[in-house]
Amino acid sequence: xxxxxxxxxxxxxxxxxxxxxxxxxxxxxxxxxxxxxxxxxxxxxxxxxxxxxxxxxxxxxxxxxxxxxxxxxxxxxxxxxxxxxxxxxxxxxxxxxxxxxxxxxxxxxxxxxxxxxxxxxxxxxxxxxxxxxxxxxxxxxxxxxxxxxxxxxxxxxxxxxxxxxxxxxxxxxxxxxxxxxxxxxxxxxxxxxxxxxxxxxxxxxxxxxxxxxxxxxxxxxxxxxxxxxxxxxxxxxxxxxxxxxxxxxxxxxxxxxxxxxxxxxxxxxxxx
Numbered sequence: 645x646x647x648x649x650x651x652x653x654x655x656x657x658x659x660x661x662x663x664x665x666x667x668x669x670x671x672x673x674x675x676x677x678x679x680x681x682x683x684x685x686x687x688x689x690x691x692x693x694x695x696x697x698x699x700x701x702x703x704x705x706x707x708x709x710x711x712x713x714x715x716x717x718x719x720x721x722x723x724x725x726x727x728x729x730x731x732x733x734x735x736x737x738x739x740x741x742x743x744x745x746x747x748x749x750x751x752x753x754x755x756x757x758x759x760x761x762x763x764x765x766x767x768x769x770x771x772x773x774x775x776x777x778x779x780x781x782x783x784x785x786x787x788x789x790x791x792x793x794x795x796x797x798x799x800x801x802x803x804x805x806x807x808x809x810x811x812x813x814x815x816x817x818x819x820x821x822x823x824x825x826x827x828x829x830x831x832x833x834x835x836x837x838x839x840x841x842x843x844x845x846x847x848x849x850x851x852x853x854x855x856x857x858x859x860x861x862x863x864x865x866x867x868x869x870x871x872x873x874x875x876x877x878x879x880x881x882x883x884x885x886x887x888x889x890x891x892x893x894x895x896x897x898x899x900x901x902x903x904x905x906x907x908x909x910x911x912x913x914x915x916x
Contacts, residue, residue: 648675653707669865682856733803737818739795741787748783773801793824
């Protein structure tokens with residue numbers, strides 16, 4: 645079943661006193677439910693612009709974007725916002741956790757705008773998701789008390805807690821060391837597969853791209869399907885063999901080095 649489809653999508657920006665800037669050129673892409681797609685490309689290739697379109701944050705200049713059989717042009721602004729909040733989860737290179745809020749408070753945040761069935765169970769849902777990513781013993785830890793890998797796992801839990809149908813991961817391991825990044829991606833891939841969500845990973849990291857089942861390259865706004873070897877090889881630094889890239893490993897997280905720190909369980913003036 646097709647979840648997301650782009651047909652000859654372009655994105656052009658008009659510049660004052662200059663030629664128009666063509667960021668995306670005739671992009672075709674079809675993503676199935678439960679799919680895992682990687683898109684690799686250098687800086688300036690149009691990856692961020694494509695991510696904004698896939699996440700219903702922007703509109704194409706021309707072409708067609710269809711999400712769950714509904715063309716984007718038929719969605720009113722409010723409908724698009726509600727669909728994005730319900731069906732799309734974002735994971736970024738920077739963790740973007742709320743400072744001064746515990747892990748569970750960060751994961752609860754998307755549920756504050758959820759339907760009643762999720763809203764009234766928000767702490768239970770958040771705790772269950774954190775346990776699923778291996779942080780069941782760190783619910784009350786602040787971001788400053790978590791390692792980089794733990795913070796990214798909190799961000800993953802936050803993106804998945806509402807059960808999105810599409811997960812967009814933008815350089816999700818860019819702020820992590822190689823070993824931690826591999827574990828985070830193996831975890832994300834497994835959780836997405838278990839939940840039946842489609843996962844699109846936008847990256848220039850060969851190890852991250854290798855986990856996907858389908859691969860694309862984005863060059864100067866042109867999206868081209870390719871095979872794993874080409875996609876992975878395209879991201880290897882000069883002088884490095886693609887075959888030398890380490891294989892992804894299953895998540896095997898060490899026990900927390902310190903016990904969880906008890907913190908307030910609610911935002912000021914509100915019980916979560």
